[in-house]
Amino acid sequence: MSGSSGLGYHEGVTGPAAAMPEAVVDLLNSALVAELTVIDRHGGLRTDPLIPFWDGRHVLMTSSILFSRKLEDIKRNPRVSVSLSDPVGIPARPFSRATIQGDARVIDEDLHRGWMRLLPLWEAKEPVIKKFITPLQKLGLPLFWERAVIEITPRRVYWWAGGDTTRDPEVHAFQPVAG
Amino acid sequence: MLVVADESGYPLSVATSFKVVDGTIEATPVSALPSVIRDTEEARLVVSHIRPYPGVGYDQRRYIELSGSLSVGGPAWRFTPRAARGWDEEQLSFPELCQRAIPQARHYLAALTAERGRKVKPQMAIGWRFFLATRLPFLSATIIPVFLGLAAAAYDGRFSLGLALLTLLGAGAVHLGLNVANDIFDTLSGVDDANFTPTQFSGGSRVLQYGLVSLRQMMGLAAAFYATAVVIGLVLVAVRGAGLLWLGLAGVLISYFYTAPPLRLVHRGLGELCVALGFGPIMVLGTYFVQTGRYAVRPLVLSIPVAILVMLILYANEVPDRVADGRAGKRTLVVRFSPAWVLRGYAASAAAAYLVVVAGVISGVLPWPTLAALATIPIALRVLRGLREHFDSPYQLMPYLGKNVTLHLYTGLLLVAGTLAGIPFRR
Numbered sequence: 001m002s003g004s005s006g007l008g009y010h011e012g013v014t015g016p017a018a019a020m021p022e023a024v025v026d027l028l029n030s031a032l033v034a035e036l037t038v039i040d041r042h043g044g045l046r047t048d049p050l051i052p053f054w055d056g057r058h059v060l061m062t063s064s065i066l067f068s069r070k071l072e073d074i075k076r077n078p079r080v081s082v083s084l085s086d087p088v089g090i091p092a093r094p095f096s097r098a099t100i101q102g103d104a105r106v107i108d109e110d111l112h113r114g115w116m117r118l119l120p121l122w123e124a125k126e127p128v129i130k131k132f133i134t135p136l137q138k139l140g141l142p143l144f145w146e147r148a149v150i151e152i153t154p155r156r157v158y159w160w161a162g163g164d165t166t167r168d169p170e171v172h173a174f175q176p177v178a179g
Numbered sequence: 180m181l182v183v184a185d186e187s188g189y190p191l192s193v194a195t196s197f198k199v200v201d202g203t204i205e206a207t208p209v210s211a212l213p214s215v216i217r218d219t220e221e222a223r224l225v226v227s228h229i230r231p232y233p234g235v236g237y238d239q240r241r242y243i244e245l246s247g248s249l250s251v252g253g254p255a256w257r258f259t260p261r262a263a264r265g266w267d268e269e270q271l272s273f274p275e276l277c278q279r280a281i282p283q284a285r286h287y288l289a290a291l292t293a294e295r296g297r298k299v300k301p302q303m304a305i306g307w308r309f310f311l312a313t314r315l316p317f318l319s320a321t322i323i324p325v326f327l328g329l330a331a332a333a334y335d336g337r338f339s340l341g342l343a344l345l346t347l348l349g350a351g352a353v354h355l356g357l358n359v360a361n362d363i364f365d366t367l368s369g370v371d372d373a374n375f376t377p378t379q380f381s382g383g384s385r386v387l388q389y390g391l392v393s394l395r396q397m398m399g400l401a402a403a404f405y406a407t408a409v410v411i412g413l414v415l416v417a418v419r420g421a422g423l424l425w426l427g428l429a430g431v432l433i434s435y436f437y438t439a440p441p442l443r444l445v446h447r448g449l450g451e452l453c454v455a456l457g458f459g460p461i462m463v464l465g466t467y468f469v470q471t472g473r474y475a476v477r478p479l480v481l482s483i484p485v486a487i488l489v490m491l492i493l494y495a496n497e498v499p500d501r502v503a504d505g506r507a508g509k510r511t512l513v514v515r516f517s518p519a520w521v522l523r524g525y526a527a528s529a530a531a532a533y534l535v536v537v538a539g540v541i542s543g544v545l546p547w548p549t550l551a552a553l554a555t556i557p558i559a560l561r562v563l564r565g566l567r568e569h570f571d572s573p574y575q576l577m578p579y580l581g582k583n584v585t586l587h588l589y590t591g592l593l594l595v596a597g598t599l600a601g602i603p604f605r606r
Contacts, residue, residue: 032231037182037190037223045182045190047225047244065301066280068287085180085194089229089237099211101189108291112302126236135304139311141277142389143284146301155189158211165194165209 019174020054024084024098024159028054032125033089036061036150037081038073038104046073050150052082053121059100059152062115062122064144071106071148080104080152087163097163101156102174108148115147181206181258182223183249185214197224197258204245205255222249224258241267272574278375281388288390300390312362312386312400313355319584320458320489321354322347323591327485328466330598331478334546334605337471342418346469349411350430350462356404357434357457362387363397364438365509374503376573382500405431415469423468430461446509450497451490459486480539481594484552487532488587491525495566495583499573518570525566529559532590546601552593558586 020028028034034052037045048070053060059082063071074080082100084090107114122129131137138145154174160167185191191214197206204224209216227242243265250257266276291299303311325347332338365371366387374382386392392400412427433453436442444453463482464474497504497513498521505514513521536552539545565579 032237033227033229035180035192035225035227037192039184039188039190044221044246045184045223047180047182047192047223047242049227049229049240049242064277065284065287066277068283071287072290079189081182081190081192083180083182083192083194085192086227086229089227089231091231097194099192101185101191111299128236135307138303139307141274142303142391143281143301144277146284158193158214160194163194165211166207168210168212171213 019172020154021098021157021159021170021172023096023161024100024157025054026092027084027090027096027098028052028059030092030125031084031086031090033086034061035083035085036070037083038070039077039079040069040073041076046070051122051125052084053118053125055121057153059102059154060118060121061150061152062118062147063150065111065146065148066143068148071108071150074104074106074150078103078105080150082152085163095163097160097165099158099169100152100154100174101158102152102154104150104152106148107151111146111148115149118149180225180227181209181216181249181256182225183216183219184221185211185216191216192225204258204260206249206258208251208254208256216249216251218248218250218252220248222247222258224260239268240273241265241269272376274574275375278377285390303391308386308391311384312359312392312397314358314384315355317358317584318351318354319588320492321350321462323489323588323595324458324462324482324485325350325466326595327481327591327598328463328478329470330595331463331467331475331481332470334477334598334602335471335475339470342415342469343466345411345415346466349408349415349427350466352404352408352411353430353434354458356401356408357437358384359397359401359404360435361438363394363401364440364443366394368438368443368507368509370504370507370509373506374500376499376503382503405435419469419472422472422474423465426461426465426468430457430465433457433461445511448510448512448515451494451512454493455486455490458489459483477544480535480544481549481598483535484532484594485587485591487528487535488590491528491532492583492587494521494525494528495562495580498566498570499576499580521570522563522567526563529563529586533559536594546598546604548600548604549594549597551597551600552590554593555586555590558582558589562586 031052033049035047036050037047040046050061080102084098087095157172157174158169160169180192180194182190182192191211193209193211195206195209197204224245229237230239231237243263245260246262247258247260288299329343362383365383371383371388377385387394387397408431416424434457437444437453444450459482460479463478467478468474497511501513504511516524533553533556536549540547540550562579562583569575
C-alpha cells in the first residue's frame with residue numbers, strides 16, 4: 001500500500017508522501033481503532049479510542065461534540081500520541097505496533113459538514129457509515145453528527161516490528177511535507 | 180497499553196502485557212528508546228476491546244483507563260491504580276452514552292459561541308426540524324379516528340369532502356400542538372432532561388435538548404397549531420352548530436393540559452385516559468358530527484377499540500421512560516404499576532378492544548365486515564411478548580413499540596374498511 005493511502009483521498013497533500021514508514025501507513029490504513037492520548041486541563045493523561053485515518057501528511061480523526069472533552073484538551077495543549085496496538089482492531093498483516101507523537105489541531109469551523117471530507121476514508125474502513133448519515137437516520141442522534149476533525153502532524157514515530165514492544169523500536173523523526 | 184508523559188512533554192503510549200498480582204498490576208517492561216520511561220505518579224493503563232466485522236464496522240466496544248503510579252525496574256513493572264474511567268457497550272448502550280453526553284456538547288457549543296462572538300448551534304434543515312419537533316409520523320393517531328368518523332358518516336349516507344379536509348386539518352393541528360406543548364412542559368419540568376433512554380417512540384422529540392429549536396420557537400409553534408385548531412373549530416361550529424363546541428373545547432383543553440400546569444393530567448396517571456378520549460370518542464364523534472350534524476351510537480362504539488389501542492401506544496411507550504418519569508414525578512400508570520401489572524394491563528386492554536368489536540357486531544351496531552379488525556390479534560400478541568421479554572431494555576423494546584403503533588394503525592384501517600364494506604349490507 002502506498003504512503004498516500006491508496007484510498008483516493010489526497011486533499012491537502014501537495015508533495016510526495018512524507019517520511020511515514022510504510023508499515024505504519026499500513027497500520028493507519030487498516031486500523032478500526034487507535035488510542036488517542038491527550039493532556040487534560042490538570043496536566044494528566046487521557047486516552048480515548050478513535051478510528052484513525054491517514055491522508056498522506058496527517059493522522060486524522062473525528063470526534064463528535066458529544067465527546068468533545070478531548071477537543072478542549074487539544075486546544076489547550078496540542079501534544080498528543082496515537083497508539084496503534086490492538087491486533088484485533090488492526091487487521092494489518094504482518095502485524096506490528098506503532099506510536100505516533102504529534103501536534104494536533106482541532107478543525108471545528110463547520111461542525112456540520114467540515115468532517116465530511118473524511119467520509120471517503122471512513123467509508124473505506126466502515127462501509128456501513130453511509131447508511132447512518134442520511135437525514136432520516138441522523139434524526140435519532142443529531143448531535144453525534146456535529147463533529148470536529150482532529151488533524152495530527154506527526155513529530156516522532158515509534159515502530160515495533162512484529163508488535164514486540166519489549167524490543168527497541170525503530171524511531172523516525174517525522175518531517176512533514178511543506179504545504 | 181501503558182501511557183506516560185515523555186521528557187519532551189508528549190504523551191507516550193506503548194502496548195504491553197500485564198497481570199494482576201496481590202492487588203497491584205505487573206506489566207511487562209517495554210522499550211521506547213530513545214525515550215526512557217521512568218517512575219511516575221501520573222501513568223495510565225488502558226485496556227480496550229472491539230469485535231470487528233471486516234467491511235462493515237464493529238461492536239462489543241469497551242475500554243478502561245486506569246490512572247495510577249508506575250514503578251519501573253526489575254523483571255516486572257508495577258502499576259498501582261488509583262482511579263478508573265471507561266465504557267462498556269454491553270453495560271451502557273451507545274445511544275444512552277450519547278444522551279448522557281449532551282451537557283458536554285452544549286458546553287462545547289457555548290465555548291465556541293463565546294470564542295466566535297456569534298451563536299454556534301447544531302444544524303438541521305428546517306423541514307427535518309419541523310418533522311422532528313412535531314413528531315409528524317404520529318399523526319396516524321389522528322388520521323385513523325378521523326377516517327373512522329368519516330366512514331361511520333358515510334355508512335349513514337353522509338359525506339362532505341370539504342368538511343372532511345377541514346376536520347382533518349383541525350384535528351391534526353390539535354395533535355401537533357399537543358406534541359409540541361408536551362415537549363415544552365416536559366423540558367420545563369425536567370422530565371426530558373432526566374431521560375437518558377429516549378427512543379423514537381418515547382422521551383419526546385428532544386429538539387430542545389439538542390438545541391435544534393429554541394423554547395421560544397417551540398412556544399410559537401404550539402401557539403400556531405392551537406390557533407389554527409381553534410379557528411377551524413369555530414368555522415365548523417358555525418357550519419354545524421354549537422353541538423360541536425363542547426366536544427371541540429374538551430379536545431383542545433385535554434390536549435393542552437395533558438402536560439401543562441396546573442392540571443398536568445399525565446403526571447396524575449390520567450394521561451392514558453386523556454389520550455383514549457382525545458384520539459377516540461372525541462375525534463370520531465366530532466368528525467361524525469361535522470358530517471351529519473348529530474351524534475350516534477355506532478361511531479361511539481367504533482371509537483372504543485381505537486381509543487384503547489391508541490392508549491396502549493402511550494402505555495407501552497411509557498415503559499422505557501418509566502425510570503425518568505418516576506424521577507421527575509411524572510406518575511404515569513406504568514410508573515405506578517409493577518411490571519407484572521403493566522403487562523396484565525396491556526393484555527386486558529387489548530382483549531377489551533377486540534371484544535368491543537365482536538360485541539358491536541353481535542348487537543348489530545357494527546357491520547359484520549368490521550370483524551376483519553380481529554386479524555391484528557397476532558400483532559398484539561407479539562407486542563405483549565416483546566414487552567415481557569424486553570421490559571428493562573429500552574432499545575431492544577423499540578421494534579415492539581413500532582409494532583404497537585402499527586397495531587393501532589392496521590386495526591383502525593380495518594375498522595374503516597369494514598365499516599365502508601358494510602354499506603351494501605345496510606338494513
